[in-house]
Amino acid sequence: MILWAVIALVGMGALAWVFRFAGQSVTGNAPKFRDMPYGVAFGYVLGAAVLLWLVWAYTQGRSSDQAIANKFFFLRIAIEGFIIFAVAAWLFRILGRSLGTAWSKKMFRSMPLTASFGILTIIIYAIFAIFAGAIAPYGQEQIIPGVAANIVPGGDPALGGNPEFYFGTDQIGRDILSRLIYGAQNTVGIAFATTLLAFFIGGTLGFLAATLGGWLDQILSRLVDVLMAIPSLIFALLLMTIASVWAPQLGIPLTVFMVIIIAVIDSTRVYRLARAVGQNIVVMDYIEAAKLRGEGLGYLVFKEILPNATAPLLAEFGLRFCFVFLTIAALSFLGVGIQPPLADWGTMVRDLGGFVNYAQFAPLAATAPLLAAGAIALLTVAVNFVVDWMLHKSSGLKE
């Protein structure tokens, strides 16, 4: 095995050298090949090798021999998904470039494909979340009479599917597709509300600390240090356990507690950022000019500081949203988050998780829990792509 790896490495090393030499002689020593470091040439060859392997693996996944095809099933889905999303993002960008105002056209022109993929995905999620009731074929807690539990996704009766339930049904016979769509509403909606709350708390306190400084800054910052010193997931779990005792006594839904707990824990990170950004802005001459004019604290924070801090805060909002989202999914997975029968992606992964064991010989059955997991992953990736792009824009980097 090691011998093979060494041979492959040496072979690729030799190929890299040949590649560069061939490039030099074919193009008549063009600067691109002439000044190419060896490492870059090796990178090209390595990239080509990986690409070749992917093509080979994909043909294996399409093989008529079911045993071989099953082995490469998920890779096949991933490659197909990747290509479909790339094309969709590309079409979406073309659409954006030809429609809308001059401003939005310009924005789409300078947009990388990743960002347009991210925006498209977020829009689709938003539509599903808002119109879940109208789109979903069944209710989220509806156990459809006369339908078996654990129908395999794929809709192929030969493999245990049912064309009426393309994404299959869960362990008690609820439609997975409907639950996924309602999950968008529950999980994403609650995550969005939580992030907003976290930003409201953390942002306000952070700017106040930056503007006023002194003992207020000291007290708030030390408090935040204390909260940040405790591992956030374990802290949240602990508080949720306490809250799950209080919630029925007080008659307040547990979800409200969850929103507040996660918002407070995450607001510490927002506080840090807002304070740091705020401190950089407070030293500017225009703030001094406003202070000397006799402006009040509210004007300083909301008119002078906040507009100049929007770019980093917005980028942080995207990231924070992902973390909050993952925390909620994790808490639900652990059983203290969003409570059944409400559909939630984290809970869905936990409930159907056992099917992952069938991945070797019945990949379609293993897909059931992965659908919810994929929905989480896709949104997280999409948000991060958009955030990356916004960070790039706000930092003023040129291509």
Add this chain to the structure above:
Amino acid sequence: MTDQPLVKMRDVWLEGRSDELWNPIINGVDLTLQKGEVLGLIGESGAGKSTLGLAAMGYTRDGVRISKGSVEFDGIDLLTASAAVKRELLGKRIAYVAQSAAASFNPAHKLMDQHVEGPVQHGVMGRGDSEADGIELYRKLRLPNPDEIGFRYPHQVSGGQLQRCMTAMAMSCRPDLIIFDEPTTALDVTTQIEVLASIRDIVEQFDTAAIYITHDLAVVAQMADTIKVLLKGDEVETADTRTMLSAPTQEYTKSLWAVRSFERPLKPAVQTGAVPVVSVQNVDASYGTVPVLHDVSFDMHEGRTVAVVGESGSGKSTTARCITGLLPPKAGQILVNGEVMPPDYRKRNKDQLRQVQMIYQMADTALNPRMSIGQIIARPVEFYLGLKGRERRKRVDSLLEQIELEPSQYYHRLPSELSGGQKQRIGIARALAAEPKFIICDEVTSALDQLVAEGILRLLARLQDELSLSYMFITHDLATVRAIADEVVVMKDGRVVEQGPKKDMFKPPHHAYTDLLLSSVPEMDPDWLTNLLNERGVDNIGDAAVDKM
């Protein structure tokens, strides 16, 4: 080989990328530099002088490209040369000295470690030899403690010394060409003169060719054999220094030369017994426990300009902070129109705050980048005068007209869409909006090109005549003082060392420090530096002389 020029740039066109378009920066400029020759490149900011200077190394910054033309260094075509060939040349035969030495040195390494990097990497000499040579160069550049200074970190060395260390570093491989990109722009006059003298010396000693980029004509007159004037990417004219200074042929060059001729007529002396607009009385101030001002007193009268001069750290700006109330004085008081001001600005009422306005050095940081010009000016109008809606708009429009900007065109723009000079005008308008009698101008022209700066000075002078404003004009540029001041206050180490009407200040006898300041301002005469050095001796200029006081 012998009569071949060292640098030969022919019909060079450079383009920069912004908003997805390539915009021209340099339009077909030729440049020829012989061995041992010093060429001065001058022009306003945005004229493309730095870009052209870097292109002489075959290098462009990110987002800039050479679209046409050829650049040859000693017969080697730099545009087609391979990376390996360039690597051999750059640092070894071509060196670069950047404007801000403080930003260019790596703060994590000692000066000497950075100094030897070039020679060792290029295989010119070993580490030991290179260190010995470094100390020798430090000595030649007249750095204090040449044996030890190399073992300090960049933050432990002053700005002028750091700039000389960087020159030494550029010299370490004995290059044929050094490109100096505004090496003294960020320095005080007394420090600048030292750096100039040592750069000129060392370039002469090693017969190095140099391209000296600056916007200061008087500086270039001391340094260069030949001067090339650039305007918006086009060459205006090229001639040897003396011809250029005595007989410029182009209108633009003449206008550059004429800038320094602006001077206001003298005003009659202040009537005795008149109440000063602002009076600073025996002010002491400190930052924490570090005292910065000692017993500072001076008066400012209506319709007059008091210039406060001194080098950085002399307490000019601190005095301004005491007047505005940002730094409450430890002792003494500030009087406005005979009324004692509360020391802390937070304790002052709206009307007291309105009377003292300020214009800042860096217009970039003084205007909120997220507010439109209209909003910026409208805020004080609304805040102090309570005007709303149409009346407010009318007032803003008239203010914009006063600073010579077309209201309809500028009202909705953001500061980033304005040039440096226009931004500074907005700063002036914002101060005027409060309808004050007294404005503090903190180095308002020092970040601007000379032509633009002159425009600002003329505007301030006109406004003073129209509105009988008083200015406290903080500056380190004595040419500005000569142009606009009525009275001068000279500060050093937080003390007022001399004060009086301008006409007395520019006539001897002076306080020794005033004399040093005055004599350190470069003049347009190309022999000025040589004469000064002969007169005073190399050890009696700049910081060395300040330290002796």
